[in-house]
Amino acid sequence: METSRSSRAPRKPRAHNTPPTGPGMYAGRTGTSSADVILRGLRARIISTELVPGIPISEHDLAQAYGVSRTPVREAILRLSDERLVEVAPKSGTFVGRIPLSALPEALVVRQALEETTVRAAVRFAQEDDFVKLENLIETQQQAVGNADRQALHDADDAFHEQIAQAGGYPGIWELITQVKVHIDRYRRLAQLDMDRLGTVIEEHRLLLRHMRARDAEGAVQAMAIHLHKLRKDMSHLKSIKPEYFIHDADLAVEFTKAQSAVKSELLADDPT
Amino acid sequence: METSRSSRAPRKPRAHNTPPTGPGMYAGRTGTSSADVILRGLRARIISTELVPGIPISEHDLAQAYGVSRTPVREAILRLSDERLVEVAPKSGTFVGRIPLSALPEALVVRQALEETTVRAAVRFAQEDDFVKLENLIETQQQAVGNADRQALHDADDAFHEQIAQAGGYPGIWELITQVKVHIDRYRRLAQLDMDRLGTVIEEHRLLLRHMRARDAEGAVQAMAIHLHKLRKDMSHLKSIKPEYFIHDADLAVEFTKAQSAVKSELLADDPT
DNA sequence: TCTATATAACTTGTATATAAGATAAACAAG
DNA sequence: CTTGTTTATCTTATATACAAGTTATATAGA
Numbered sequence: 392m393e394t395s396r397s398s399r400a401p402r403k404p405r406a407h408n409t410p411p412t413g414p415g416m417y418a419g420r421t422g423t424s425s426a427d428v429i430l431r432g433l434r435a436r437i438i439s440t441e442l443v444p445g446i447p448i449s450e451h452d453l454a455q456a457y458g459v460s461r462t463p464v465r466e467a468i469l470r471l472s473d474e475r476l477v478e479v480a481p482k483s484g485t486f487v488g489r490i491p492l493s494a495l496p497e498a499l500v501v502r503q504a505l506e507e508t509t510v511r512a513a514v515r516f517a518q519e520d521d522f523v524k525l526e527n528l529i530e531t532q533q534q535a536v537g538n539a540d541r542q543a544l545h546d547a548d549d550a551f552h553e554q555i556a557q558a559g560g561y562p563g564i565w566e567l568i569t570q571v572k573v574h575i576d577r578y579r580r581l582a583q584l585d586m587d588r589l590g591t592v593i594e595e596h597r598l599l600l601r602h603m604r605a606r607d608a609e610g611a612v613q614a615m616a617i618h619l620h621k622l623r624k625d626m627s628h629l630k631s632i633k634p635e636y637f638i639h640d641a642d643l644a645v646e647f648t649k650a651q652s653a654v655k656s657e658l659l660a661d662d663p664t
Numbered sequence: 665m666e667t668s669r670s671s672r673a674p675r676k677p678r679a680h681n682t683p684p685t686g687p688g689m690y691a692g693r694t695g696t697s698s699a700d701v702i703l704r705g706l707r708a709r710i711i712s713t714e715l716v717p718g719i720p721i722s723e724h725d726l727a728q729a730y731g732v733s734r735t736p737v738r739e740a741i742l743r744l745s746d747e748r749l750v751e752v753a754p755k756s757g758t759f760v761g762r763i764p765l766s767a768l769p770e771a772l773v774v775r776q777a778l779e780e781t782t783v784r785a786a787v788r789f790a791q792e793d794d795f796v797k798l799e800n801l802i803e804t805q806q807q808a809v810g811n812a813d814r815q816a817l818h819d820a821d822d823a824f825h826e827q828i829a830q831a832g833g834y835p836g837i838w839e840l841i842t843q844v845k846v847h848i849d850r851y852r853r854l855a856q857l858d859m860d861r862l863g864t865v866i867e868e869h870r871l872l873l874r875h876m877r878a879r880d881a882e883g884a885v886q887a888m889a890i891h892l893h894k895l896r897k898d899m900s901h902l903k904s905i906k907p908e909y910f911i912h913d914a915d916l917a918v919e920f921t922k923a924q925s926a927v928k929s930e931l932l933a934d935d936p937t
Numbered sequence: 938t939c940t941a942t943a944t945a946a947c948t949t950g951t952a953t954a955t956a957a958g959a960t961a962a963a964c965a966a967g
Numbered sequence: 968c969t970t971g972t973t974t975a976t977c978t979t980a981t982a983t984a985c986a987a988g989t990t991a992t993a994t995a996g997a
Contacts, residue, residue: 423754
């Protein structure tokens, strides 16, 4: 009589042809690995400008800080470099990504094009509860201004635009917009706009919501255009905070000037002020 | 007298406060590392559907195939998972990303919004040499249809749209579009549209170019809308190639139906056929 | 004092080893 | 035949070790 172990017949190697996940279930990033946690943490610290553009960061130090090895830290950093939130100099060092100046005008144009789309859809499909949520967000913004709480205002502003995309049935478009506007947000934070300027966005939101409620697509689109145009003006008249925070990649220089003029003529044209 | 080595005083640790790169020079991915090469290679093979959605890939096998260790392979795979081109099941396996059905309608809407923007800019800013390039690309497309060369036609089609973005001064927007339309392209390749249907795009391009030359913004925008609307129709009437190629994430299901109806009413409205 | 140069110490890139979890084949019981 | 359980072997996740390149600094010489 042999042991159960030795009596076992030799096993065929397993195939693992299994489909990735069960039906209807999304497989992507589960978000529980060290690398994912570090990725989110670093991204947040960079976007909030707690980590200022251009400062060196080292995989080793981060690993020690997070209490892990270099491997997951490195994985997070590589993924951040795809978003241009960090710059990796091959055998030299890694740095918090500088703001790519040439990408800013295009980001604004993209945002405007996409938000025009979401607003138009929202005018068609928004339900009463969508309007209520938007009203509540405006209320939240009002309080944030009262408390001079920049962070809260910024968050509520984002939530307002996101809710419009949701109401229109295009939540994925908002995701894309957040991706595109990352560097714009960093710029604005560094610029530290004064509070009462920031407060005026609330009136713009109110106007926008009024048009949406009235199912006035063109009016809503124009209100959105004005709203985003102000953002543009903020950015243009706030010159050079610190030059070392920015990078001006050469191959996009042509685009920069062309887009700049495009922006100018296009938006000053329908500027109602 | 001591040796030059031992006579050296103890050295202060270096600071490395250097700014990332020289002025005006972009630091990002140099593209020479193994990980970068593998990233590009894998992405190309997935987009070309040489690697079909859902099949398992293993870091070990890929490492062996590329003649490197698992580390750079893994780095490439993680970055691809951000684009949803691969799906990683945490301790189980890695698979070529299935096409996220729920993202397709939104991708089409985004593309339309962005290309409307680039076309409008191109009508304003395009120079004669831009028009010449566009004409040449149409010629290339004509030849590709003659040779029944799907790949060549697809490439020339992309180049045509990219050139419009270039002419408008927004090359970055085309980059964003390529990012967004990845899964659309995969779907179309799998669908294997018939060649004479593909040939009709050329007439649409000709019409578009004619409007651009005439500096007729609204006409050009409408021509682009028609052009992209046909793409949409291709996608909608080609039902279910193989169900295992697709994934339908649950949390986006609401958006899917809403967007679907939005698309339908919006585009059939100004459909000129 | 200034400039050129060598070099140690710092960086990231890659390879390998180990840990930990998931899965399908084999087996047992009904 | 069906169902539940075990377990070898597969997978990815992380840690560690090493290789290759870069840069600030100390030193030597003008």
